[in-house]
Amino acid sequence: MLLESPGQLRTKSLSLGEYIRTNYYDLVALTENWLGSTVDKKCISEFVPASYSIKHVPPPEGRRGGGLALLYKSALDVRLLSSSTGVHYKLVKCEHSIENQRVRLAVVYRPPPSQQHGLTTSAFLDEWSTFLTDYAIDRREVLVVGDFNFNLDVDTDSHAQCFLDALKACGFQQHVREPTHIHGHTLAVVISRDTNDVVSDATFTDPVLCDQLGKASRDHFDVSFTTNLPKPVPIRKLVSYRKFSKIDMEAFRQDITNSPLLGSTSGSMDTLFNAYNDGIYNDGTS
Incomplete structure (x- = not known):
């Protein structure tokens, strides 16, 4: 063009x-x-x-x-x-x-x-x-x-x-x-x-x-x-994604409620950071 x-x-x-x-x-x-x-x-x-x-x-x-x-x-x-x-x-x-x-x-x-x-x-x-x-x-x-x-x-x-x-x-x-x-x-x-x-x-x-x-x-x-010039072979990429329409919203709300971050009373930045990570990954169920 x-x-x-x-x-x-x-x-x-x-x-x-x-x-x-x-x-x-x-x-x-x-x-x-x-x-x-x-x-x-x-x-x-x-x-x-x-x-x-x-x-x-x-x-x-x-x-x-x-x-x-x-x-x-x-x-x-x-x-x-x-x-x-x-x-x-x-x-x-x-x-x-x-x-x-x-x-x-x-x-x-x-x-x-x-x-x-x-x-x-x-x-x-x-x-x-x-x-x-x-x-x-x-x-x-x-x-x-x-x-x-x-x-x-x-x-x-x-x-x-x-x-x-x-x-x-x-x-x-x-x-x-x-x-x-x-x-x-x-x-x-x-x-x-x-x-x-x-x-x-x-x-x-x-x-x-x-x-x-x-x-x-x-x-x-x-x-x-x-x-009519040849084109390069397309580059294949593996893309990971979540199907948001398949998320169980009730289970998602319960996971947030049970998150260590919400139950933590410590004001330590390190403790809150670890609680946040624990709550995000949560055994891969949310």
Whole structure:
């Protein structure tokens, strides 16, 4: 799953965490999450479910906005290769290995062009061609997701067409065909080689993330898709539990009444602690 520009996640971390847990995604890519300071560690812990790990690259120090992250189920073998930053785009490179197959993963964000920061589209396309060439000659499977701030659905956008032409020339295909913003336009990409069908079933959903006050924030859609990559064998765990519906409540009340803790007159902490333990375990009958 790719979630574009969720923005100020400090106010939506709990909502995002619940969204990930509910959908139980294997991999989740986040672009422009704005998380980078030391105090954001608590925020990150709130949206990363207990069974997941994260590779997070904060925005450059002193820069407002930015930040990339890749969440994945902890059972997956994902290794961070680098977090290199081009002049005109931000990038997280990872590798996923399973059953003797290695997959090269990348999460990319391209900021909008800006004269103030010297960001031009033509310079980005030059850097992007170098990036694609490096991936094209790699023998590993390739999966690239991100937000490039192109209107890829507009045929008259010359820069967007140059971007797509570069993909085609290097043997890649772009799978996102629907608008990824509530106001229209296709900004997100899911890229793989054009010689296979590793990606399928792309869907687009408004996650409707909420802040602490329950106010919904609607902007970018999430892009969910499936792959034909193998999954790890599920980890089996032995879980012990009690069937509360089978508890004899009358016997339970009697056990509490007969507990040494209720009959103890000693004020000693050690004596009360032992009485509490004796009453809890009570020969395993309650």
